[in-house]
Amino acid sequence: MIHLAIAEDHQSLIDGIKLLLKHEEDIHIVGTANNGKDLLKIVELKRPNVILMDIKMPILDGIEATKIIKKKFPYINILVFTMFDQIEAVERMIKAGATGYILKSATLEEMLFALKKVHKGETYFDNDLNLNALNLDDKKNKQSTLTNRQVEILDLISLGKTSREISEQLFIGVQTVETHRKNIIRVLGLKGKGELLRYSLERKYKF
Numbered sequence: 001m002i003h004l005a006i007a008e009d010h011q012s013l014i015d016g017i018k019l020l021l022k023h024e025e026d027i028h029i030v031g032t033a034n035n036g037k038d039l040l041k042i043v044e045l046k047r048p049n050v051i052l053m054d055i056k057m058p059i060l061d062g063i064e065a066t067k068i069i070k071k072k073f074p075y076i077n078i079l080v081f082t083m084f085d086q087i088e089a090v091e092r093m094i095k096a097g098a099t100g101y102i103l104k105s106a107t108l109e110e111m112l113f114a115l116k117k118v119h120k121g122e123t124y125f126d127n128d129l130n131l132n133a134l135n136l137d138d139k140k141n142k143q144s145t146l147t148n149r150q151v152e153i154l155d156l157i158s159l160g161k162t163s164r165e166i167s168e169q170l171f172i173g174v175q176t177v178e179t180h181r182k183n184i185i186r187v188l189g190l191k192g193k194g195e196l197l198r199y200s201l202e203r204k205y206k207f
Helices: 011-020 036-046 062-072 087-096 108-119 148-158 163-170 174-188 193-203
Strands: 002-007 027-033 050-053 077-082 100-103
Touching: 002 011, 002 036, 002 108, 011 027, 011 108, 027 036, 036 050, 036 062, 050 062, 050 108, 062 077, 062 087, 077 087, 077 108, 087 100, 087 193, 100 108, 148 163, 148 174, 148 193, 163 174, 174 193
Parallel strands: 002 027, 002 050, 050 077, 077 100
Antiparallel strands: none
16 A cells, blocks of 8 residues: 655645545555645654655755655655656755656656556656666766856856846856856756756755
8 A cells, every 4th residue: 555645835736636546546645745844744643655755845845855754764765746857856866865756747647657666666767857867876967067157157047147137246247147158058068048047946956
């Protein structure tokens, strides 16, 4: 029997998952939480054996919650459930202790299959993930090749700052910021400003 806890900051999505799993006789939902802190309370009281875990949550995010839970309850298997499809997000969650990783675009059938695999302690990765770039060792990663200034700009991009706002905050020219943006995209192997923004947002959820 899968004793499932769900951690997701959108209550409407939790309600939808509960409805979808309503008739699954081998899955019992022991509790739901909208943030990692509340999830920890559920884990202490209900002791689920599987957690469906979002990454981006208030108060305590999925990465930190996973690390805490796996340290105290290593037998609990965690299936990541997120919109982040970047390979770095996969690496961070697997390093934190997650057993599987699916996207929110997954079908109910895929979610059920993943839950059952993870319940047995087996890994499962969403079919839409590009796992060829997965790197779980401690080798120097791409981000470490950025300069301190580029990392600083990357942090400001994650806050939604425009090039002009970044230039004013760092007291450098707008064109200099644009050059840094282009170099960051090149070094990280990204495909444009949209992917740069998404990368910068995901990067906030690092260890």
